[in-house]
Amino acid sequence: MTVTIKDIAKLANVSHTTVSRALNDSPLINQETKEKIRQLATSLNYTPNYNAKSLVLDRSYNLGLFFSTLHTGTSAGFLYESVKGVNDVIKDQYNLIVRGIDDYTSYQKVNRKSYDGIIVMSQSSSDQSFIEYAAEKEIPLVVLNREIDNVQVMNLIPDDQGGAYKVVEYLIRQGHKDIAIIEGKQDFKSTQSRLDGYKEAMIRYQVPLREDYQAHGNYDLESGYAAMNHLLKLEARPTAVFCCNDDMALGAIKAITEKQLSVPGDISVVGFDDHIFSGFMSPALTTVRRPIEQISREGAAKLLTFIETKQVEKEKILFHTELVIRDSVKSITGGR
Secondary structure: OOOOHHHHHHHHOOOHHHHHHHHOOOOOOOHHHHHHHHHHHHHOOOOOOHHHHHHHHOOOOEEEEEEOOOOOOOOHHHHHHHHHHHHHHHOOOOEEEEEEHHHOOOOOOOOOOOOOEEEEEOOEHHHHHHHHHHHHOOOOEEEEOOOOOOOOOEEEEEOHHHHHHHHHHHHHHOOOOOEEEEEOOOOEHHHHHHHHHHHHHHHHOOOOOOHHHEEEOOOOHHHHHHHHHHHHOOOOOOOEEEEOOHHHHHHHHHHHHHOOOOOOOOOEEEOOEOOOOHHHOOOOOEEEEOOHHHHHHHHHHHHHHHHHHOOOOOOEEEEOOEEEOOOOOOOOOOOO
């Protein structure tokens, strides 16, 4: 038999409105009454009826976590950290719906009746129209990962360019001059930011930029493997390679070892993101820690506040990236 709010109200000798307010942590109910009702609800194994609750409170109890795409360029580690960060905050307060924006031919089903709030894990400008649509519909909105210029939103972003600069600077300080880059998916903002950081460090330390040392990847293992094989065919092989994410670094290391070469003995390899596997590779990967889980947590916390207070803040918050030095870089006396 299903326990209802009215059942709890009868046993607690209060109105069903009081029970509803207590279970929703309303400030109108004193703490002693809240505790009494919560304990009673727990002992009766009460489960909220979200359909009825949403009708009464005009809420769907759904939060949307939207990625620019889930098909290409979204690594498993990036997806995991994003979802985990949001889920850790919302717990059982809301249903989390994860979608790829590029799956939609129309945004009509995305509205305030369907979603109480939306988090966009923005990867490229291809999702700009979706962000503008959500903002126009006045759905509580937080945009993560990509800096947004044309729409005023709560915008939480990592310093990708600064992180790329740090890791390339580290290679240069270890004596490397022949430094290649395996870029990420071409239309992703993070790809451009990391390429900019690579070039900034090379120019700052007067290290020649070579066009043949810029290889294209797609943020997945296979593209890192293919790009590294291309670089290995060059007459002047690089002594170090900056891979724009850890998945591609893993693919690159596979290509190197298949040619009977070693990392870092023959070629040093660095990555970006610091995924969970990066410290357990052989050799352990030098990389850049990008706090995606932290950004996701803080974005989710801000969104919940916006929903509860019915007030949306609009500002940009930058998160620092951190160089993580491990075993995949060899110190040399100079380049060739």
